[in-house]
Amino acid sequence: MRFVLKLVLFLALLIGIVAGVFYQQYQSFIQQTLNIAADQSVHFEVKPGSHIRQVTQQLVEADLLPKTTLLPADYLFLAQARFSKQANKLKAGEYVLEAGMTPADLLTRLASGKTLQYQLGIIEGHTFKELVKAIQEHPHIKQTLSAEDYKNIMPKLGGALGESAEGWFYPDTYNFPRGTTDLEVLKRSHQAMRTYLMQAWEQREPHPLIKTPYQALVLASLVEKETGMSDERPLIARVFLTRLEKNMLLQTDPAVIYGMGEAYEGNIRKKDLTTDTPWNTYTRSGLPPTPIATPSKAAIDAVMHPAETNYLYFVATGTGDGRHFFSESYEQHRKAVAQYLANDKKRQQGTSIQ
Template identity: 60%
Template sequence: MKLIFKLLGLLLITTFVTVGFLLWYQYDNFLETPVTSTEDPTIFEIKPGSSIRTVANQLEERGIIAHGILFFAHARLTGSAHKLKAGEYQLTSGMKPDDLLKKFVSGQVLQYQLGIIEGKTFKDIVADIRQHPQIEQTLTDEDYKSIMQKLDAPEGMQPEGWFLPETYHFPRKTTDLQFLQRSYQAMQTYLDKAWQGREQNPHIKTPYEALILASIIEKETGLPEERPLIARVFLNRLEKGMLLQTDPTVIYGMGESYDGNIRKADLRTDTPYNTYTRSGLPPTPIATPSKAAIDAVMHPASGNVLYFVATAPGAASHFSVTLDEHNRAVQQYILNRNKAEKP
């Protein structure tokens, strides 16, 4: 009888050892097996509130891993079961189950992007946001009319010019308001820092005035390296009490009536933005200026230049000190343009 019990005990021990070895072998083999998918890369989403069991089952159902229960067990054994972060993840071939788990715990979610291009108006920026498939649209037309209030900006501030041109990366379901908040804060930060390190100028009294002038420089710039000299032209004109006489401000003031051409009648038609009829800076920026345009206002080139005109379409500008010199440069531009247009 004792022998039977000994044999049964030995059998049970052998069984436990065998089962344990098989489980360990399967578990170890599972951890060393790369994920599989019909797509590379594969996009996998962990929804908010998902448990590790739900995630493991979804991975198995999609054929990414072979055994959801082993992924669940691995997460529990490593203490990661309650550390998974919601979001979209990009999975690539060659990753192993432990790589997936670490990625889910790290929160390295898939990022999308949208660039704000310098020289664009706020209307253009809104259109780009509304067309982006991964930005959650929460703002109505009425909301956009009071967008600066929603961004906790000072009362009365207009949105034009206040969104820093950059390429922004963000996870899916970022809202339109969150995107704008990030860009607005980035512009505030950059403008404040640039203002602190500026060269003093009595005609630019506030950071907002610098932003307005930077927007004009952005629209007037043919070549990036000319920005500081263009800034000097406008600062010199402000110092002498001259009209800025810059076409982009007139175009901005024309609004929807602008058809791609600007005529003498447009230059004579008064609007708050017509710098041919009104002195000083316009009331708001006319576009979103780049960092380089802001820097040009804060650190302009030196010189007595008061005028500039392109030497040819798309070419460098000729900067002049006197009106006579400028008029000759304009005539040369017309000649060069006509030559370029001839077949």
């Protein structure tokens, strides 16, 4: 009986010693910081479906956990995850870990879902081809679409078979975590464009020749490519609408360039203006069959709310500032063209333009 009592006391003492050692080691561990050099940061990825033991093993392999003396760091980290009830709350994704973070900070970060975000800028005035190139070259977008998929992408976005993708993506800067697919990026931008276009359409000033939101999108793309000046967009939108009303050709060079495709080498020649394509607004009346680029919010707004003017023509000033002369008659337009040529010549010669 005495032996049993001594054994029980010994085991109790042993357990107390072990508990004391564990507590001391645990307290030391949770107060230390991760193995990250000062002023440095580390990217750490929690893979989809990972449980706490797998994440802990990743941390050990990356040598991120604080150094310990008696008990293994992974054992102490697992204990902390259990005690803090965060073991089952870790969220997949890529995280930024900074110097000075403690194991508790690390668990909070991995459970927050605040993953590292990457960016893709969809630029107004760019074509769908340029957008595809930007997506394909982005190192953190998961590539799932083939060249054939891109040729007929609209059904994957909820559109119709054979529908052109041109102009259907809202220009903005999109944030996303690593591993986001190309299709997910396109869906976000496409939905943003549809949403904004319909909102603008509902609030538009109706025009009898712009009968659908898609026609407005096409016209907005022409406005976008003609000027980068916000105050000129409503003026140019009105010029195009007035020409449509008068059954005049739109005669917009950017549409001709779009129709030329790979044949365009930087300059439009007279034969290019007379070579018919579906987008040649010198040979065909009305709007082109599709947009020619991604229109900005400002260009869409300009089409929905054009300026009140009688202008029928516009031409660049030739001063290199991106602005235009606007004219109500062809005679005025001819004088504006002459001024453009004179200004452009002076600018190329380096002469001051008054």
